[in-house]
Amino acid sequence: MLGPSRQTAEKLSKQLYVQATVAIVKPPLKIAVAGLGTVGAGALQLLDRQADLLAQRAGRRIVVAAVSARDRRRDRGVDLSAVRWYEDAAAMAADPEIDVVVELIGGADGIARRVVDAALDHGKHVVSANKALMAHHGTSLAARAEEKGVTLSFEPSVAGGIPVIKALREGLAGNRLIRLYGILNGTSNYILTTMRETAHEFAEVLAEAQKLGYAEADPSFDIDGIDAAHKLAILASVGFARPVDLSGVYAEGIRHVSRLDIDFAEELGYRIKLLGIARLTEEGLEQRVHPCMVPRSTPIAAVDGVYNAVVAEGDFVGRVVLEGRGAGAQPTASAVAADLIDIAAGRYVAPLGVPTANLRALPGVPIERHQGAYYIRLMVVDQPGVIADVAAALRDEQVSMESMIQRGRAPGEAVPVVLTTHVTVEAAMRRALKKIEALDTVLESPHMIRIEDF
Amino acid sequence: MLGPSRQTAEKLSKQLYVQATVAIVKPPLKIAVAGLGTVGAGALQLLDRQADLLAQRAGRRIVVAAVSARDRRRDRGVDLSAVRWYEDAAAMAADPEIDVVVELIGGADGIARRVVDAALDHGKHVVSANKALMAHHGTSLAARAEEKGVTLSFEPSVAGGIPVIKALREGLAGNRLIRLYGILNGTSNYILTTMRETAHEFAEVLAEAQKLGYAEADPSFDIDGIDAAHKLAILASVGFARPVDLSGVYAEGIRHVSRLDIDFAEELGYRIKLLGIARLTEEGLEQRVHPCMVPRSTPIAAVDGVYNAVVAEGDFVGRVVLEGRGAGAQPTASAVAADLIDIAAGRYVAPLGVPTANLRALPGVPIERHQGAYYIRLMVVDQPGVIADVAAALRDEQVSMESMIQRGRAPGEAVPVVLTTHVTVEAAMRRALKKIEALDTVLESPHMIRIEDF
Numbered sequence: 001m002l003g004p005s006r007q008t009a010e011k012l013s014k015q016l017y018v019q020a021t022v023a024i025v026k027p028p029l030k031i032a033v034a035g036l037g038t039v040g041a042g043a044l045q046l047l048d049r050q051a052d053l054l055a056q057r058a059g060r061r062i063v064v065a066a067v068s069a070r071d072r073r074r075d076r077g078v079d080l081s082a083v084r085w086y087e088d089a090a091a092m093a094a095d096p097e098i099d100v101v102v103e104l105i106g107g108a109d110g111i112a113r114r115v116v117d118a119a120l121d122h123g124k125h126v127v128s129a130n131k132a133l134m135a136h137h138g139t140s141l142a143a144r145a146e147e148k149g150v151t152l153s154f155e156p157s158v159a160g161g162i163p164v165i166k167a168l169r170e171g172l173a174g175n176r177l178i179r180l181y182g183i184l185n186g187t188s189n190y191i192l193t194t195m196r197e198t199a200h201e202f203a204e205v206l207a208e209a210q211k212l213g214y215a216e217a218d219p220s221f222d223i224d225g226i227d228a229a230h231k232l233a234i235l236a237s238v239g240f241a242r243p244v245d246l247s248g249v250y251a252e253g254i255r256h257v258s259r260l261d262i263d264f265a266e267e268l269g270y271r272i273k274l275l276g277i278a279r280l281t282e283e284g285l286e287q288r289v290h291p292c293m294v295p296r297s298t299p300i301a302a303v304d305g306v307y308n309a310v311v312a313e314g315d316f317v318g319r320v321v322l323e324g325r326g327a328g329a330q331p332t333a334s335a336v337a338a339d340l341i342d343i344a345a346g347r348y349v350a351p352l353g354v355p356t357a358n359l360r361a362l363p364g365v366p367i368e369r370h371q372g373a374y375y376i377r378l379m380v381v382d383q384p385g386v387i388a389d390v391a392a393a394l395r396d397e398q399v400s401m402e403s404m405i406q407r408g409r410a411p412g413e414a415v416p417v418v419l420t421t422h423v424t425v426e427a428a429m430r431r432a433l434k435k436i437e438a439l440d441t442v443l444e445s446p447h448m449i450r451i452e453d454f
Numbered sequence: 455m456l457g458p459s460r461q462t463a464e465k466l467s468k469q470l471y472v473q474a475t476v477a478i479v480k481p482p483l484k485i486a487v488a489g490l491g492t493v494g495a496g497a498l499q500l501l502d503r504q505a506d507l508l509a510q511r512a513g514r515r516i517v518v519a520a521v522s523a524r525d526r527r528r529d530r531g532v533d534l535s536a537v538r539w540y541e542d543a544a545a546m547a548a549d550p551e552i553d554v555v556v557e558l559i560g561g562a563d564g565i566a567r568r569v570v571d572a573a574l575d576h577g578k579h580v581v582s583a584n585k586a587l588m589a590h591h592g593t594s595l596a597a598r599a600e601e602k603g604v605t606l607s608f609e610p611s612v613a614g615g616i617p618v619i620k621a622l623r624e625g626l627a628g629n630r631l632i633r634l635y636g637i638l639n640g641t642s643n644y645i646l647t648t649m650r651e652t653a654h655e656f657a658e659v660l661a662e663a664q665k666l667g668y669a670e671a672d673p674s675f676d677i678d679g680i681d682a683a684h685k686l687a688i689l690a691s692v693g694f695a696r697p698v699d700l701s702g703v704y705a706e707g708i709r710h711v712s713r714l715d716i717d718f719a720e721e722l723g724y725r726i727k728l729l730g731i732a733r734l735t736e737e738g739l740e741q742r743v744h745p746c747m748v749p750r751s752t753p754i755a756a757v758d759g760v761y762n763a764v765v766a767e768g769d770f771v772g773r774v775v776l777e778g779r780g781a782g783a784q785p786t787a788s789a790v791a792a793d794l795i796d797i798a799a800g801r802y803v804a805p806l807g808v809p810t811a812n813l814r815a816l817p818g819v820p821i822e823r824h825q826g827a828y829y830i831r832l833m834v835v836d837q838p839g840v841i842a843d844v845a846a847a848l849r850d851e852q853v854s855m856e857s858m859i860q861r862g863r864a865p866g867e868a869v870p871v872v873l874t875t876h877v878t879v880e881a882a883m884r885r886a887l888k889k890i891e892a893l894d895t896v897l898e899s900p901h902m903i904r905i906e907d908f
Contacts (some may be wrong), residue, residue, distance in 0.1 A: 161771035163625025171617025174791025317615035337628025
């Protein structure tokens with residue numbers, strides 16, 4: 001990049017950019033930070049380095065008054081000698097001197113939940129980066145915050161520093177959404193991107209990602225779609241003004257995506273992305289996380305590596321795309337800071353965009369009733385009549401084929417065959433796949449990837 | 455698209471989505487709309503159709519109490535029989551019953567300015583879609599609004615419904631920006647996209663765009679970079695916490711971009727985009743609007759047609775991209791609604807992100823001191839020694855060549871030659887181009903397009 005580096009920018013902007021000429025007289029906002037892992041350290045660093053900038057934007061200083069973490073001695077890159085330390089984060093949340101509790105612990109229950117409960121009970125504002133907590137208990141926590149007249153904000157819980165919660169709750173608030181979707185898990189997107197770029201198989205790329213620290217030792221949370229499901233449940237609640245409904249999210253991960261699928265996707269003009277999709281249909285609201293074939297020309301197809309993106313389709317605004325780094329200490333710290341500035345400035349918004357009493361529990365649409373097009377990959381014995389049998393199974397379930405590819409010939413041996421269908425109902429598709437799997441000439445369970453039309 | 459149409463979505467969400475169960479008891483926010491052209495009609499339609507949705511998000515109803523427009527009889531698609539009509543929009547702005555004036559007239563001075571002045575003088579909040587007004591008078595209007603304790607908001611003035619002002623003032627407020635850039639003029643982006651896709655020349659595509667209503671009869675405002683300069687001045691003020699400085703924006707349009715340039719760009723791995731760029735350098739803040747060669751792999755290169763995009767590079771958040779429809783009645787109405795909801799909900803933010811007294815007038819960097827790489831296209835006589843003369847002119851000004859392309863041979867005739875340079879200072883580049891232009895073997899003024907590194 002031609003521009004100055006981050007360090008230079010900091011030096012430059014310290015000289016050029018931030019110098020208050022008007023005294024700030026309001027009392028500072030006193031915050032307590034629970035959890036000082038990577039994200040916690042990033043947040044402390046931002047609050048320290050950008051203290052003047054934040055004070056100007058918020059109209060008052062934001063001061064870290066207390067922290068709680070397991071390890072007191074680890075270096076977090078900031079001086080914490082003047083800050084009160086708590087062993088017990090829940091006790092810290094009750095500290096009468098504290099205005100806001102920033103919860104960076106994680107986990108749907110346990111200590112994180114006790115901290116947030118304690119903070120709300122004591123009438124303190126809460127900023128949380130905890131997607132599991134919000135996905136499981138978001139509606140009741142929001143109701144509790146409303147009752148106490150405090151803010152519960154969670155921008156850092158979804159898509160790192162991309163201001164997507166703010167965009168949905170405020171920036172696009174004049175729209176009825178039609179569809180909301182996104183690349184919500186950076187690890188999965190990194191794996192799929194690397195599989196495409198290096199032509200390696202899933203297991204190899206995962207192992208490499210684990211070595212590089214991009215994937216956890218137990219990667220299930222990321223690659224099985226659970227993390228993305230948490231985030232989708234939060235986004236769908238805010239976007240469609242309904243209670244957070246994690247149990248209504250269908251989640252399927254990327255373990256079954258193979259190099260062959262990625263190659264066929266390219267050939268068919270698609271990219272494979274793990275998407276979270278919330279969509280309004282005739283029957284209610286669909287919420288689903290699964291690998292998708294998306295047209296290569298659609299903006300989200302170009303979002304590669306650890307980047308996240310969220311796309312909102314509103315009835316007035318049309319399609320809005322928000323893209324950025326979806327995780328990491330510094331982007332998440334940016335989101336924490338934005339939420340704190342809003343609180344310090346006295347800007348209030350209902351946690352889920354509208355008061356919880358006004359949230360409508362839209363009927364959910366189970367995945368079996370999903371309507372869409374499908375990509376099917378089969379491993380078959382290369383012999384006459386195979387395709388006819390497969391086609392008959394599809395016809396019997398009223399599934400209409402759109403295209404078929406069988407590359408190469410190897411009479412009597414196993415060859416891959418790829419089909420795409422027109423729009424059909426998932427239940428019919430599943431029945432057809434059962435019949436296809438039962439054919440003698442079909443050697444493996446069929447692989448199915450949903451095609452999403454953008 | 456597989457999802458329901460806008461009409462269906464509206465029907466569906468009326469059933470499924472919006473049904474307040476909690477009574478709204480706060481008094482309504484009474485607004486007056488000045489200017490009922492396309493955008494004004496769009497705003498009235500949104501306020502009418504989404505009235506319940508807005509009331510839930512804002513906590514009170516938003517009611518159009520007065521309007522002002524030249525033509526009373528035109529059908530705006532909503533019933534205005536119960537609304538007060540004003541001949542004089544400035545008089546309407548003084549109406550004691552009105553809480554907010556929505557200014558959708560346009561123009562830096564004249565009636566639009568009188569309306570906004572009158573509204574602020576009478577202590578009313580203002581929402582404006584007027585980029586010329588904000589670019590010319592933004593700082594003094596912001597100061598006036600602060601003094602009166604009212605909101606001045608202008609989300610609809612930049613990039614249609616993309617919530618970019620909100621993202622900069624609030625969502626990314628914890629960051630020091632390093633660079634901020636965007637595709638800010640849909641007409642120019644449509645023309646450049648169509649030139650690439652159809653291989654037609656600028657003049658043809660412009661004429662076609664005028665026929666289709668995508669370009670004005672007098673297109674200068676759009677294609678000479680003036681509109682983009684207005685928007686950049688506003689964004690740079692909000693992004694870098696400095697006074698709005700339109701006079702500090704260098705503006706150059708797309709008239710000189712030819713098909714040849716577009717073809718060479720593709721060959722070199724670039725796309726040509728009209729960008730507005732604000733960048734922090736060692737010397738201060740650059741603000742410039744001009745055609746750019748951008749790497750084809752960067753997200754903004756893929757933003758085609760009438761879409762706009764804004765990219766913010768922050769020290770903590772990294773790169774955030776916001777993309778959407780940059781103009782049109784409905785997207786702009788979405789932005790008007792968002793600003794009105796914030797006002798109705800009592801959420802206040804300083805118009806330019808920090809109080810005007812704290813804005814720092816960063817030194818501007820004139821375009822002559824810009825440092826970057828350059829693409830140069832020459833039309834030369836195909837004879838020995840031409841390239842040596844050109845290379846000598848560059849060397850004499852310490853401009854280092856990176857690549858040279860001369861396709862085909864036509865001894866003694868005119869042929870295009872394309873050069874790219876390493877990073878150099880614009881003043882040196884310009885001196886070298888003067889010398890090159892003076893060469894007998896160079897037949898036209900050299901064409902120069904700046905290369906932007908992302």
